[in-house]
Amino acid sequence: MAESPAVFLVILRWLHVVAAGLWLGGGLLLLALRARGLGPGAVPSMSWGRAAGHTLRLGVAVFIITGALLTAARLAEPNVPAAYVVLLAGKIALAFAMFWLALPRSRRGPAPPAGGWSRWARDRTFWIVAIALVVYLLSVILNELIERAALSIG
Ligand code: HEM
Numbered sequence: 001m002a003e004s005p006a007v008f009l010v011i012l013r014w015l016h017v018v019a020a021g022l023w024l025g026g027g028l029l030l031l032a033l034r035a036r037g038l039g040p041g042a043v044p045s046m047s048w049g050r051a052a053g054h055t056l057r058l059g060v061a062v063f064i065i066t067g068a069l070l071t072a073a074r075l076a077e078p079n080v081p082a083a084y085v086v087l088l089a090g091k092i093a094l095a096f097a098m099f100w101l102a103l104p105r106s107r108r109g110p111a112p113p114a115g116g117w118s119r120w121a122r123d124r125t126f127w128i129v130a131i132a133l134v135v136y137l138l139s140v141i142l143n144e145l146i147e148r149a150a151l152s153i154g
Contacts, residue, residue: 009073016066019059020136027129034123053104060099067095074146084145091138098131
């Protein structure tokens with residue numbers, strides 16, 4: 001059946017994009033809580049941290065599996081522009097830097113009080129959200145590049 005690979009790719013894409021939206025939305029929500037002075041310590045339940053850890057790992061697994069399959073499907077297409085391959089490599093490097101930043105770490109006690117930018121510069125969630133926004137933008141550019149290449153040969 002010729003449609004089944006297309007249906008499979010649509011499902012992969014859907015999972016990938018839903019994961020991206022939840023990742024960015026979750027990060028923005030955490031930042032909004034931080035801005036109101038609500039850190040993880042403000043959440044009383046111990047199981048919350050564990051649930052967040054599981055969700056994070058699941059999200060990273062979804063990105064890596066669906067991302068790898070989408071990459072394989074795209075690179076198998078004819079006339080993939082060189083710029084696409086370079087941007088995709090940059091996107092993947094940034095995505096892994098972001099996953100590394102999101103790894104759970106043991107707490108090193110309260111950070112010294114700081115205001116303005118230096119407070120955000122020390123906040124890992126801030127950098128995760130900032131990188132996620134760049135990764136999002138690169139993804140949209142990748143889509144544009146491949147669609148233009150497909151139109152020019154189609
Ligand atoms: C291992 C990591 C990842 C790999 C290998 C990967 C790979 C890909 C590939 C190949 C595409 C298809 C691009 C195209 O249309 O040609 C894609 C789409 C997309 N990716 Fe990723 N990705 C990864 C992680 C992420 C992350 C962490 C985010 C966001 C936080 C993200 C957001 C998106 C979005 C929004 C699209 C859809 C773009 C569109 O159709 O307009 N990806 N990804």
